[in-house]
Amino acid sequence: MGEIRLEKVHKAFGTTVVIPEIDLEIADNEFVVFVGPSGCGKSTLLRLIAGLEDTTSGRILIDGEDMTARAPAKRGLSMVFQSYALYPHMSVYNNIAFPLKMAGADKSVIEEKVRNAARILNLTDYLDRRPGQLSGGQRQRVAIGRAIVREPKAFLFDEPLSNLDAALRGAMRLEISELHHQLHTTMIYVTHDQIEAMTMADKIVVLNAGRIEQVGSPLELYRSPRNLFVAGFIGSPRMNFVQGPEAEKLGAATIGVRPEHLELSTGDGYWKGKVGVAEHLGSDTFLHVDVDGLGQVTARADGEIGLRHGETVFLTPIRERVHRFDDKGEAFS
């Protein structure tokens, strides 16, 4: 079990309000990702749930029980920190065993659980090493191992992959997703990387300046972002925003078109422009096109497209994939 509910949670440091007021429900066995730009309060929110920060007002319920004033260790949650926070003077074995030792578990029980966690995480060969002798990915796994052995109601991850290189990050993303399927435990994951959010989450919570902008499944957020912020944050490369006469033609203050929803043609189309930089990724090509009267627009094209710098190209937005926003930045259709 691991159902978490936040009721009117408010947090301020002195006069600085970090989280104005948040209501949120996280169902059991759900993988929830808090995503937002740096300083949006996502880490603070996670620390509030963990109990490492006190709420200024509001309630935090875990499995229906009010945990607002409970000590972190008593909430039944485990956390994986950004810096991993491994204990450098202890072996991997002792690191993983530490929470069990603190809980006063039997030596034989500790041994069994640590071996089991090590097996799940492929750490069996490294149990005698110190954290300093491990690579980044292995350290990450030790941190996860330390979280698993407590058999918590929910896992909290605070930007756990931000210290890894790109290839390893991709691999660990898969491992954490796989772990979620194996353990059937609620996971709350904080990141500023929307790709991590999109690939791992059952439910994404987009935060901006301490407010929840939108909650939904990755595809919901992609298909129908509620406002300009979510539209710009979810999806890579970013959605193109167009203001002025072109938007007014569709009765909106701003329209948004994703790069993948623009059709390209060399002969004829809606908007005419000149190709600037072309980023060839192999599978795709991202063209940064200077459209007359609109400025720069990003378009996704086939990987093998033969357009070069300075050539003329025509872009046509797919009408039903155009997002319209009013003058307050809210989406409407």
Place this chain on the structure above:
Amino acid sequence: MATLQTRASARLMMTPAVVLLLLWMAVPLAMTLYFSMLRYNLLMPGMEEWAGFLNYRFFLTDPAFFAGLLNTLLLVGGVLAISVGGGILMALLLDQPFFGQGLVRLMVIAPFFVMPTVSALVWKNMLMHPVNGLFAWLARTFGLQPVDWFGQAPLFSIVMIVSWQWLPFATLILLTALQSLDSEQKEAAEMDGAGALSRFIYIVLPHMARAITVVVLIETIFLLSVFAEILVTTNGGPGVQTTTVTYLVYVQALLQFDVGGASAGGIVAVVLANIVAIFLVRLIGKNLD
């Protein structure tokens, strides 16, 4: 990595300093060794003659030597225990956020800047004096018999004075070690269910181990040569109760004018200091892996 040529020129440029330091150390040591083999008393100038190991025999069989050895160990051990133990507690206190933290931290280091002679005199005349001292006044206020510190517990009194001087040093080094502890590690331990005491034992103390070894090493080097505090307060007395090996060498040379005996004592002190140093270096080597 340096190239062969830069290494050669580096050696060449370092040579004068190394040679100077070597002479600086070797010449006095050789002279002391030579004097320790002479019958050399300042009251009988011009009567020096070869004495072999006689000076060593006299120094090592002097009952004051064993008393001095014990006193030295008690003094060093006592001050180390108080300053490291107290330093850890002080560092933990100063690490807490409180009003006026910066000023308090600055003032805590102050005793370290007071020269040993002055601080010993302040303690002797203003704090521990059995008639005029603050402690005596406190005792009388509560209707107790004032303690004659240097008469009843002379070595303990000196340990107190020296500890007072070295506590700030230990506090400062341990405080910086404490502040370099990653806060996420403490939080992780908190999430793992470790209480304040467990966090201290399993996380904070191992983190400070290195700093503690450094404090022990540096303090030991200086504490083996404590002298001014003894000279100013007890003069090694009553009897030989506060005579350390260092002080005994002084007594031999400048009170008994026995340069030969004092030199032998000096060599013995050097050997003892080296034995301590070997232990410490091995201890540190283990801690600094």
